[in-house]
Amino acid sequence: MLRPEFAVKRLGERYDRAEVDALVEQILATVNRTGQPSVTVPELRGAAFRTPLLGPGYAADEVDDFLADAEQWMPDRPVAGHAPTSEQRQGPLFTPVRIREGYAPSEVDAFVDRVMATVNGQPVDRPVTPREIRKVQFTPVRLTEGYDVEEVDDWLDEAEGWLSGRPGKGPERPRG
Secondary structure, three states, X not given: OOOOOOOEEOOOOEEOHHHHHHHXXXXXXXXXXXXXXXXXXXXXXXXXXOOOOOOOEEEHHHHHXXXXXXXXXXXXXXXOOOOOOOOOXXXXXXXXXXXXXXXXHHXXXXXXXXXXXXXXXXXXXXXXXXXXXXXXXXXXXXXXXXXXXXXXXXXXHHHHHHHHOOOOOXXXXXXX
């Protein structure tokens, strides 16, 4: 595996270069099995970096994409097609709403499917990261069936906690 190169930005969403470089070195050591300190899939999913107050940093979206891809290369990644275990988490059932605002069910269902596949170690085209959960936005619907906004937001907080490796709920999301 080759060392990635990230765009350097002075403004906007960016990550501390030294922190990213340190994690990339751990990923390379793990993938190449060089005996250096290794990194696990849960550590990749929970990776967080500071934003430099002044000066340049790596483009956050490029780093996030790399980390999602790197998960596929990890030696402790579950094998595709593995049998489900009793410890796998089950997806939620949200209350449908019509009169008050809700989230578009098709968008929520597609995202929940990706989250559950990621959490349960099943093959998925794009594993979900805690950062993606914090930033996801669903189309609001009214007068047509949607999912209860508060239930979906609460579940996303909990799912972020699962992916971050923290028991219970993740940090509060900004409410729709």
